[in-house]
Amino acid sequence: MNSNTLKDSGAKLMNLAHRFVLTVSGKRLLAQPFGMPLVELHTVGRKSGQPRSCFLTTPVHDSKRVVLVASKGGDDRHPDWYRNLQAHPDAELVINGERLKVHARTASPDEKAELWPKIVASYQGYANYQKRTTRDIPVVICDVKD
Template identity: 35%
Template sequence: MAKAPAGVRLVRKVSSTRLFAKVAPHVIPAMDRAVHRLTRGKVLLSAQMLPGVILTARGARTGRPRVTPLACMPEESGDWILIGSNFGREGHPAWTANLLKHPDAEVSWKGADIAVRASLLEGEERERVWKEALRFWPPYATYQSRITRQIRLFRLTRR
């Protein structure tokens, strides 16, 4: 496998730190939402390093729309994999509970709004996709090593 560019290696290293896990969840989504809104869905700042979507899912408890910018792993099939790493913090991210309760959602992908259905990956399929996710973004291994919960993986398929 080819060596990643220096900038990517630096971001991988920084994103694996505990300080990043503490600060990033408060800063990155807010910046992504603002830039996404200003560019009418065409730009996500975090997508300059990793592909990203804006997920709109109904809240598990409220049923109200919840908008969350997320890194994703696009698949050749046209589906997307979402990784509920929560930056390596304990506790599943809220968006994962939303998808478990309300799997029909929408993503904004490169400026297009697409209706999707989410499915939680389990068993052998989860293990296969997890290995792909680690090749895609190695810091996920650090996130998993810091927590006791198993990071949830979801496949989003167009409806």
């Protein structure tokens, strides 16, 4: 088993464990990891066409947009959820118990420059993730559809 397979398996296991703890605790435990709201992202698999979901945090959000960071913990590869959104940008998010239809797009360099200080202020770990990789970590803006 190569290190990428091991990392990916670990990330999937963490997501399953997070889902289990949320379910068992009635969504009281792990609802605000690192002080950020938890988001459940629902996408369509880029290869399979099957529904996919994962838990992420949002360091910046308001009623019109939810910002996600495709950090993958500083890995040199983009996370699968990001690649799924690139292929199928219309998705759904559940945040604070509300299900929202969104259109996802990668922030422009100017948008990222404006958002990055707010993202890092919300969670310093994102700056550390960027230091771990030569990949420019994408910032994803999920515009809420009316």
